[in-house]
Amino acid sequence: MGFSNLRIRDQVLLLTLPPLIVLLTAVGLFFYTYRLVNQTTFSNERSQLVAMRAGSLLRGVGEMHSRLQEYAFTGNAAFLEGYETASNAVFQDFTLLRDVAAGDSSMIARLDAIQKDVRDWQNQWAEPAIGQVKAGQAAEAAAAMAKGSRRFSAIQEELTQFRQANQRAASARRNRNESAIHQ
Numbered sequence: 001m002g003f004s005n006l007r008i009r010d011q012v013l014l015l016t017l018p019p020l021i022v023l024l025t026a027v028g029l030f031f032y033t034y035r036l037v038n039q040t041t042f043s044n045e046r047s048q049l050v051a052m053r054a055g056s057l058l059r060g061v062g063e064m065h066s067r068l069q070e071y072a073f074t075g076n077a078a079f080l081e082g083y084e085t086a087s088n089a090v091f092q093d094f095t096l097l098r099d100v101a102a103g104d105s106s107m108i109a110r111l112d113a114i115q116k117d118v119r120d121w122q123n124q125w126a127e128p129a130i131g132q133v134k135a136g137q138a139a140e141a142a143a144a145m146a147k148g149s150r151r152f153s154a155i156q157e158e159l160t161q162f163r164q165a166n167q168r169a170a171s172a173r174r175n176r177n178e179s180a181i182h183q
Contacts, residue, residue, distance in 0.1 A: 046100060047170030050107075053097045054163035060090040061118065061159060064126070065152050072129050072141040080130065090118065110162055117155050125151060 006014065067083035070076070094115045101107040125148025132141035 047166065047173060049100050050097065050166045051163060051170060053093050053100065054159065054166060057090060057093040057097065058156065058159045058163060060086050060093060061152075061155060064090060065149070068126050068129065069145055072133055072138065072145045075133055075138060083126075083130075087122070091115075094118075107166075114155070114158050114162060117151075117158065121148060121151050121155060124148070 063086035064083055067079045067086055071079035071083060094111060097111055098108060101111065125144060129141040129144045129148065132138070132144065
């Protein structure tokens with residue numbers, strides 16, 4: 001049975017079906033690639049936001065420490081206001097980072113541990129030093145700040161490691177996503 005023996009309807013179907021299948025496959029691949037590009041873009045934007053917020057958090061914690069030291073040494077209330085402003089910004093950054101990290105339990109656990117360390121530093125070193133300065137015991141406050149600086153350095157190191165780990169993960173994710181797109 002040859003091609004010429006088929007009815008016209010069968011001949012048209014036989015000639016149009018392969019290009020139609022190719023067209024539908026191309027459309028499916030287009031939508032798959034579009035979805036993959038969107039996921040990659042979202043993932044990269046999320047990673048950049050985490051890195052940006054982690055940097056802001058690191059700067060904010062440094063600002064808290066600097067303003068507290070300046071207040072302990074000078075007793076100037078303007079430095080205390082700077083400390084409180086930086087403290088509010090730091091805890092806002094923690095909240096924003098937690099929102100961005102939703103679904104990543106390891107990142108949230110690490111953020112919670114760092115936030116606990118910052119709160120402990122505030123409760124054990126910063127607040128007592130502020131109280132001592134207000135009570136006129138600036139020398140005792142300075143000595144307490146020197147001890148608290150070691151704990152503060154550990155917090156800064158934790159934040160730096162957190163930021164670097166997220167930057168490495170973001171870079172690896174971006175490379176993996178880009179290679180998936182170019183395959």
